[in-house]
Amino acid sequence: MDTSVLELPAPPVSRLRRPGWRDPRLLAGLAMVAGSVALGSWVVQDAQRTVDVYVARGTITPGSELAADGLGVAQVRLGPGELDRYLTVADGVPDRAVAVRVVEAGEILPRSAVGAAGDLDVRPLAVPVDQRLSQDVVAGSQVDLWEVPEPVRQADGATAPALPKPLAEGLVVAEVTRPDGAFTTGGSSVVQVLVPQDELPAVLAAVTGAGTVQIMHVPGTGG
Template sequence: MDTKVLDLATPVANRWRRPGWRDPRLLAGVAMVAGSVALGSWVVQGAERTTQVYVARAALTPGSAVEASGLGVAQVRLVDVDVARYVTVADGLPQGAVALRVVAPGELVPRSALGSAPDLDVRPVAITMAVAPSADLAAGSLVDLWDVPAPTRSTAGTDAAALPRELAPALTVAQVRRPDGAFVTGGSTVVYVLVPTEILPTVLAAVAGDGAVQLVPVPGSGG
């Protein structure tokens, strides 16, 4: 039996060759590094970018005119605040803008808080207080409005006091005029309360009646 021996080719070891500048792997690596640098630079620049946004110096109450001269300006970082929600100095204020809701002092002025006078469904009603209110009562505070009827004379000749009734809860105070301020009304504090138009007849009847209309501050809402 003849035995045949096959001559196999001797394997040649592959030598490492230094990649040239046209090597796809080198080009991909350079692109990745360049992209990372560009992304990092964009993030840093975005974090440092700011825009000017209007901020309330004093409380804005529904119906109060909103003008640039009465507002402050804050530099806001774009990464911290959704600037689209607020009124920027670049965009400016709408002509004849009024506040539709309370904007607290130091708060950025939201676009949704501004509108025009016809958009309001409240009216200011002056309430004269015989007893000086707390110093916490200020524009933007909330009060409950109560009607305290005058005592009625019974058939026995004695006075019978009727129970107070609540006219409206959590109404917004638009303005407080105290005797020691620039406006003095008979030495009494006058509080302007924003009353919804749907209950305006009831409130006006109580104010003009023989009884007394009392304001009860809502705890925690004062200035």
């Protein structure tokens, strides 16, 4: 029996056409590449952008006058939310500006630390002390004041020590003057503290009274 193979016609071959410049897919791809390059370039430039800011050369205490020539300048990178927190060189220092809080040496000057003399609610008071001061009692540190009244004279003529009592807490030290041989037991030191106005009468009475005033360093502040 004869067999025959039925030959079917071959399907037509479809040819891939090279996309033209007006092909939407090609244009979309080019746009994506260009956008990625531009975004990457912006990110790199933004990361490298710096701004000039003021920094404290030394510890600045409340009431200290602020001037551009008394401050250092540093170039720093600040995030979008940080730029408004600090005083930049482009802003400049306001006329008759004073510090309204302690700014540590090397710290970037915050806008919140800059104000006018009228914004201060403290007054400097010199407290002479005969005690041996801690080396951590320095400008910018905090101290507590204790009043030690003069001894109490009893009926038999003997004297008894009076009980010390707290006078003021957490006062900022503006300045310390130590005698030669600063940490020896001899000589008197003078510590200038910033006293809130409502506490000033009591502190002033104790400093000028017959008793003595002892200064206690607040741990964790100053040196």
